[in-house]
Amino acid sequence: MNPSENQTAIFPKGEKGPAEYFTGTVWIKVLVPHSNTFNCQIAHVQFEPKARTNWHTHPGGQILIVTNGKGYYQEKDKPVQIISNGDVVTISPDVLHWHGAIPDSEFSHIAVNTNSQKGIAVWLDKVTDEEYSSLKSG
Amino acid sequence: MNPSENQTAIFPKGEKGPAEYFTGTVWIKVLVPHSNTFNCQIAHVQFEPKARTNWHTHPGGQILIVTNGKGYYQEKDKPVQIISNGDVVTISPDVLHWHGAIPDSEFSHIAVNTNSQKGIAVWLDKVTDEEYSSLKSG
Numbered sequence: 001m002n003p004s005e006n007q008t009a010i011f012p013k014g015e016k017g018p019a020e021y022f023t024g025t026v027w028i029k030v031l032v033p034h035s036n037t038f039n040c041q042i043a044h045v046q047f048e049p050k051a052r053t054n055w056h057t058h059p060g061g062q063i064l065i066v067t068n069g070k071g072y073y074q075e076k077d078k079p080v081q082i083i084s085n086g087d088v089v090t091i092s093p094d095v096l097h098w099h100g101a102i103p104d105s106e107f108s109h110i111a112v113n114t115n116s117q118k119g120i121a122v123w124l125d126k127v128t129d130e131e132y133s134s135l136k137s138g
Numbered sequence: 139m140n141p142s143e144n145q146t147a148i149f150p151k152g153e154k155g156p157a158e159y160f161t162g163t164v165w166i167k168v169l170v171p172h173s174n175t176f177n178c179q180i181a182h183v184q185f186e187p188k189a190r191t192n193w194h195t196h197p198g199g200q201i202l203i204v205t206n207g208k209g210y211y212q213e214k215d216k217p218v219q220i221i222s223n224g225d226v227v228t229i230s231p232d233v234l235h236w237h238g239a240i241p242d243s244e245f246s247h248i249a250v251n252t253n254s255q256k257g258i259a260v261w262l263d264k265v266t267d268e269e270y271s272s273l274k275s276g
Contacts, residue, residue, distance in 0.1 A: 010224040086148040114176040
């Protein structure tokens with residue numbers, strides 16, 4: 001089975017994440033665009049195995065709610081953590097971090113981009129293969 | 139099978155919704171409490187068949203993301219709508235509404251309570267059986 005053909009997914013795949021901000025294949029479906037009424041933007045993001053974001057920050061913060069599979073989450077100068085289905089990660093404004101799928105599993109999360117009137121994301125360097133592989137289990 | 143024993147649920151059930159605000163059995167798991175960092179509060183809510191909220195409003199608005207089953211959503215003076223897995227509902231501040239499970243299905247959603255520094259919810263009247271049954275299909 002092609003891991004991108006996940007028939008149990010509850011959201012459409014959406015658009016492919018641009019190669020300048022992501023490594024590997026990532027699908028982004030915006031569920032709620034930013035508005036001044038709600039002051040947040042919500043997207044569903046699906047990572048194929050090994051796919052990940054660049055290092056980045058959120059000026060208004062971000063909350064991840066894992067909906068499928070297993071992924072990595074790392075903040076700068078902290079160890080990589082494994083997160084899975086049902087886990088919730090709160091990322092304070094301006095904290096440098098990345099997230100993505102582990103090597104042998106898809107990974108999906110809802111991203112609630114809070115205080116989005118301040119902007120959604122500031123994109124920085126690629127996550128190197130060495131950084132990606134710094135946790136050996138999974 | 140007891141519909142409350144849904145082994146595929148990705149979030150714990152949490153606490154029982156109080157009878158003053160809900161009709162029937164509703165489980166509420168707060169995933170992210172309100173904070174001044176994120177200005178939103180996020181909960182996962184599971185309704186057993188026929189269970190529903192009272193009529194209520196949100197001072198800062200609310201976004202529902204349906205994660206399981208089928209439910210009803212109604213705004214005051216508008217028809218009842220059926221919503222299901224993957225649907226997203228945006229509810230502007232101070233709009234009077236209710237939501238709940240259809241008669242023969244469980245229903246779960248994530249509730250993103252936006253601008254929660256303004257408060258989470260203002261609870262009003264019970265949804266009567268007549269109001270609940272105003273849509274005959276489902």
